[in-house]
Amino acid sequence: MRLTRVRVPELAAEMTLSGSEAHHLSVMRLGAGDPLLVFDGRGREARAELLTLDSLRATLRLVEEMPGTPETPQPVTLAVALLKGDKLADVVRAATELGVASIQLLVTAHADVRDIGANKLARLNRIAAEASKQSRRAVTPAVLPPIPLPALSWEGQAYVAHPYVHDLLADQLHWESPVTLLTGPEGGFSEAEMEALLARGARGVVLGPRILRAETAPVALLGAIAATGV
Numbered sequence: 001m002r003l004t005r006v007r008v009p010e011l012a013a014e015m016t017l018s019g020s021e022a023h024h025l026s027v028m029r030l031g032a033g034d035p036l037l038v039f040d041g042r043g044r045e046a047r048a049e050l051l052t053l054d055s056l057r058a059t060l061r062l063v064e065e066m067p068g069t070p071e072t073p074q075p076v077t078l079a080v081a082l083l084k085g086d087k088l089a090d091v092v093r094a095a096t097e098l099g100v101a102s103i104q105l106l107v108t109a110h111a112d113v114r115d116i117g118a119n120k121l122a123r124l125n126r127i128a129a130e131a132s133k134q135s136r137r138a139v140t141p142a143v144l145p146p147i148p149l150p151a152l153s154w155e156g157q158a159y160v161a162h163p164y165v166h167d168l169l170a171d172q173l174h175w176e177s178p179v180t181l182l183t184g185p186e187g188g189f190s191e192a193e194m195e196a197l198l199a200r201g202a203r204g205v206v207l208g209p210r211i212l213r214a215e216t217a218p219v220a221l222l223g224a225i226a227a228t229g230v
Contacts, residue, residue: 002025002045003035003036003037003186004025004028004030004034004036004037005020005036005038005039005133005136006021006024006025006036006037006038006039006082006132006133007021007038007039007040007041007129007132007133007140007223008021008038008039008040008060010039010040011038011044011046011062011065012062012064013059013061013062013162013222014051014059014060015038015048015060015061016057016059016060016221017057017058017059017060018056018057018058018060021058021089022053022054022055022056022057023056025050025053025058026053026055027053027059030050031050031053032041032050032051032052032053032054032191033049033050034049034050034218035047035048035049035050035063036049036050036060037066038060038062038201039068039132039133039138039152040138041078041129041132041138041139041140042138042139042140043068043071043136043138043139044065044068044138045065045066045067045068045138046062046063046064046065046066046139047062047064047066048060048061048062049062049063049064061081064128068138068139069136069138069139070136071099071101071139072099072101072175072179072217072225073175073178074156074175074176074177074178075101075178075179076100076101076178076179076180076181076222076225077101077102077103077104077105077154077178077179077180077181078091078095078100078102078103078135078177078181078183078221078222079104079105079106079152079154079180079182079183080095080103080104080105080106080181080182080183080218081105081106081107081108081110081149081182081183081184081185081214082106082107082108082111082112082113082114082116082185083111083113083117083145083186083188083214083215084113084186085113087214087215088116088124088215088217089123089124089127091103091215091218091219092124092127092128092130092131092143093127093128093130094218094219094220094222095141095219095222096127096128096131096132096135096140096141097131097137098219098223098225098226099137099222099225100141100222100224101139101141102141102142102143102144103124103128103141103143103144104144104147105143105144105145105146105147106146106147106148106149106152106182107146107147107148107149108149108151108184108185108189108190109188109189109190109192109193110184110185110186110187110188110190111185111187112185112186113185113187115146116194121143121145122142124158125142125143126138128141128142129144131179143200148209149193149197150196152182154178154180155177155178156178156179156180157172157173157174157177157178157179157180157203158179158180158181158182158197158200158201158202158203159179159180159181159182159202159203159204159205159221160181160182160183160189160194160197160198160202160203160204160205161181161182161183161184161204161205161207161217161218161220161221162194162204162205162206163188163206163207163211164204164207165204165205166206167203167204167205167206168205168206168224169205169221169224169225170224170227172203172205173225173228179225180202181218181222182196182197183214183217183218183220183221184201184214184217185214186200186213186214188214205221207220207221207224208220
C-alpha cells in the first residue's frame, strides 16, 4: 500500500501539523492509527503514525527514521532569470524533481520581469515543497529572492547555457565541488553578461542544435545531469 506522505517542520517523537497539511490528511479520510511517511525537507524521512486529526490540526508519532532519498554528490544550484507569467512555477517544479539544492532567481538585462513580490516568492517555495512531496524527495530546495546577475557568486563549478559553443555539460561536469547552472531570460543573456560570466570562470555549454525556450533550457541542463545516473 502506498502511504500518504507529508512534510513536517522537523522530525520529533511527536509532531504537530496544521493548515494545508492537516487539511490534506482530513480530505484523505485518514484516522487514528493510520501509517504515514513524513519528511522535513532537509533530507530526513521517517515512518509515522497518525494519533489525532481534525480539519485544523493533526498529531503524529514517529515510528522509525528511514534513509532519505539519494542526493547528488555535490549540491547543485540553479540560477535562473526571472520569467514572464507562470513559467517560473514550471521551472521550480521540474528543478525540484531533478534534484537541485537551491534555486537562485536572477535579474538580467533582457528580462521582461524585474522583480517578484513576496506572495509570488512564497508560492514558488510552496510549489517546491509540493514537488518534493510528490517526487518522494526528502529535500526541498529553497527558492531565493532575485538578485542582479553581477551579484551572483558561486563556489566550485559554474556552467552557463550558451548557444554558440560546442562543449557538452557531460564532458566537463565532475563531482569534486558544488555545481551552479545558469540560464537566461526569453532574450537570453546579453553579450556583455555572457562575457562577464565567462571571465569570472563560468563555462559555456551547448544544449543541442536548437534554440530552447527560457523555461526549457534549465530543465535540459538538469536533465543532462540526471541522464548520467547520479
